Amino acid sequence: MxxxxxxxxxxxxxxxxxxxxxxxxxxxxxxxxxxxxxxxxxxxxxxxxxxxxxxxxxxxxxxxxxxxxxxxxxxxxxxxxxxxxxxxxxxxxxxxxxxxxxxxxxxxxxxxxxxxxxxxxxxxxxxxxxxxxxxxxxxxxxxxxxxxxxxxxxxxxxxxxxxxxxxxxxxxxxxxxxxxxxxxxxxxxxxxxxxxxxxFNQRKAMFIISYKPVTICNLIIDKIGRGATILNGEGAYTHQPKQVIMVVVSLLQVARLKAAVEAEDPTAFMVITDAAEVIGTGFSARSTNGAVERVLQTCDPVKAAEAEQMIHEVQMARNEIPSQEHKEEQ
Structure with a gap:
């Protein structure tokens, strides 16, 4: 059966x-x-x-x-x-x-x-x-x-x-x-x-270098409905630390993301390449609550505490949970 x-x-x-x-x-x-x-x-x-x-x-x-x-x-x-x-x-x-x-x-x-x-x-x-x-x-x-x-x-x-x-x-x-x-x-x-x-299910991998990494990540999550990963890098000429945003999107989402990033940061540097195959759970939900559970389930106790604190800060930045100051005002 x-x-x-x-x-x-x-x-x-x-x-x-x-x-x-x-x-x-x-x-x-x-x-x-x-x-x-x-x-x-x-x-x-x-x-x-x-x-x-x-x-x-x-x-x-x-x-x-x-x-x-x-x-x-x-x-x-x-x-x-x-x-x-x-x-x-x-x-x-x-x-x-x-x-x-x-x-x-x-x-x-x-x-x-x-x-x-x-x-x-x-x-x-x-x-x-x-x-x-x-x-x-x-x-x-x-x-x-x-x-x-x-x-x-x-x-x-x-x-x-x-x-x-x-x-x-x-x-x-x-x-x-x-x-x-x-x-x-x-x-x-x-x-x-x-x-x-x-x-139209073809995937594209985008690497974005911007001086507004947090803003760009929130834009990706809120407007595109995708997750993103921040990679730590260093400029080869200036030797200044930079943050590289990696995101995988569908073919139809490429133009939307490009336009959104350019509107937010006209100086952003973007590299777009084909992704032959993408394996893993997509990040389509607007809330990070599901992400919290997945991270905590896969981390050891020490890393779990660190991950929970990092995700808590992201949630506060995105106003998914009220900050301590906001609670006091209430």
Missing amino acids: LSKPKYLSTVKAIIHIIIGSTVFAVGVQGFIVPHKLLSGGISGLSLIIYYVTQGILSLGSINFLLNIPVLYAAWRWLGRWHLGITILGTIIMSILINLLSPLEALELTKNPIIGGILGGLFSGLGLGIVYRGGGNTGGMDPIAMIIRNRFGLQIGSILFGINMMILIVGAIVINIEAAATTLISTYLAAMVTNKVITG
């Missing part, structure tokens, strides 16, 4: 698999197959076999058969839930590829390069939708997820590396023109996949 969060995750994954697999199948049957181009992963190997055998078996059936050995990897390293999603994704993808096979006869594009470009865009978009929902469609997806979990690489980049090896085989078995055009398609698919996965 699945728990409610797991149940919702499963439903979400299934919906994304259906939508993403449909988009992917349109790309393969509508643009890749008509020009006898290749694709990446297991679908690429399926296309090679499909072309060599001249369609004795349907493309979807070949795709399903080649996915069988991959299921062990999904079970061994990703767990039973991912195994179930992999099996479901493989079946849905194979069925949709067969159902959309009539697109091949429509000749949507006459130019193989245009076909490769559109095929890559559709394929990348479809796979990105699947991954964004936490699903996969079998093939090299479980292998890519295992590599990502172990080494932290982006899925699109992992698949691109695997696909290069498949293209070499395709160039030998089919022809080098098809492999060269597929190279463009595969590159586009990898880029689109990464973009769809990150989307």
Whole structure:
């Protein structure tokens, strides 16, 4: 019996698999197959076999058969839930590829390069939708997820590396023109996949050097709804102590934070860089009460007393708790 969060995750994954697999199948049957181009992963190997055998078996059936050995990897390293999603994704993808096979006869594009470009865009978009929902469609997806979990690489980049090896085989078995055009398609698919996965959830790390660190931190917490960390630094030329504010924000929050910091301190120095992955609890709450509890739970008794005093001072500065003078006035 699945728990409610797991149940919702499963439903979400299934919906994304259906939508993403449909988009992917349109790309393969509508643009890749008509020009006898290749694709990446297991679908690429399926296309090679499909072309060599001249369609004795349907493309979807070949795709399903080649996915069988991959299921062990999904079970061994990703767990039973991912195994179930992999099996479901493989079946849905194979069925949709067969159902959309009539697109091949429509000749949507006459130019193989245009076909490769559109095929890559559709394929990348479809796979990105699947991954964004936490699903996969079998093939090299479980292998890519295992590599990502172990080494932290982006899925699109992992698949691109695997696909290069498949293209070499395709160039030998089919022809080098098809492999060269597929190279463009595969590159586009990898880029689109990464973009769809990150989307507007891409994180940016900002380092801010200002003479008003406390004011900037309060601004970040109150106006942006994010936490921040103050790092102690030293100017290389002046050797004067400086405080560097580090904050991680979403892509949509970058412009807001830049404008707010510039309005507060026009002389502030800011460095903005991509954050490949952010792990840990976000600081979205406006109050620091939750932060107090988390710090005290993770600190030893000596550090806990120091941390409690520091957070108490921050709360007083932000007027979350009344100061002693304010209490006396009351």
